[in-house]
Amino acid sequence: MNKIDYIVREFHAQYGLAMNTVQIIERGLLELFSLQKYIDSNITEQDYYKILSNPHNWTLGQIKGKIIELEIFDNVVVQVLNEINKNRIFLAHRFWWERNIEFNSIEKLEQLNEEILTYINAFNELLVIIDKKINKIRTENNINIEEKMGLTNFEDRLAYINKLRK
Numbered sequence: 001m002n003k004i005d006y007i008v009r010e011f012h013a014q015y016g017l018a019m020n021t022v023q024i025i026e027r028g029l030l031e032l033f034s035l036q037k038y039i040d041s042n043i044t045e046q047d048y049y050k051i052l053s054n055p056h057n058w059t060l061g062q063i064k065g066k067i068i069e070l071e072i073f074d075n076v077v078v079q080v081l082n083e084i085n086k087n088r089i090f091l092a093h094r095f096w097w098e099r100n101i102e103f104n105s106i107e108k109l110e111q112l113n114e115e116i117l118t119y120i121n122a123f124n125e126l127l128v129i130i131d132k133k134i135n136k137i138r139t140e141n142n143i144n145i146e147e148k149m150g151l152t153n154f155e156d157r158l159a160y161i162n163k164l165r166k
Contacts, residue, residue: 007109014116015091021123022060022088028130029063030054035137036070038145045145046164053164061085077129084126087119 001009034051037043043051058066064081067073073081090098099112137143151157 004104004106004109007106007113008103011109011113011116014113014120015095018091018116018119018123021120021127022084022091025084025123025126025130026054026058026060026063027052028127028134029060029067030058031134032072032130032137033063033066033070035134035143036072038143039137039141040070045149048145049149049161050164053161055165060088072133073129080122080126080129084123087122091119 030052034043034048037051038045038048056062064085067081068078099115103109146152146157149160151160
């Protein structure tokens with residue numbers, strides 16, 4: 001494999017990682033939304049998981065809007081959410097069109113790889129913020145939904161959520 005082939009392969013892998021990270025952000029925001037509903041509206045544990053199954057197929061932008069309405073984050077984080085959503089829209093809908101490059105140029109490929117890594121780093125920074133907020137809400141409100149429902153490992157939670165989607 002020559003250097004260009006290696007960089008092209010790495011670039012596609014990094015693009016996939018960026019889009020996967022956005023999906024993790026979406027799920028984290030869904031969890032925040034369902035936790036807040038669990039606290040504020042006293043929904044059942046099953047309703048909590050129903051929200052996690054995303055029955056309305058909300059996009060990142062729609063979930064972001066719900067989170068902003070609940071005022072879970074301060075204005076600084078809201079600005080970050082807005083920027084991340086813009087980046088996701090760009091990556092999903094315009095990136096390949098606007099970054100139509102020659103895949104035989106090492107320099108252009110390396111620049112593209114750096115751009116993707118910039119998005120990934122921003123996405124990961126938001127994930128840290130989301131995770132901290134989830135943990136804070138769970139701790140401060142003594143929430144132990146998984147234990148109550150016997151869904152303490154990831155595979156069981158995922159199977160239960162997927163069952164609710166049907």
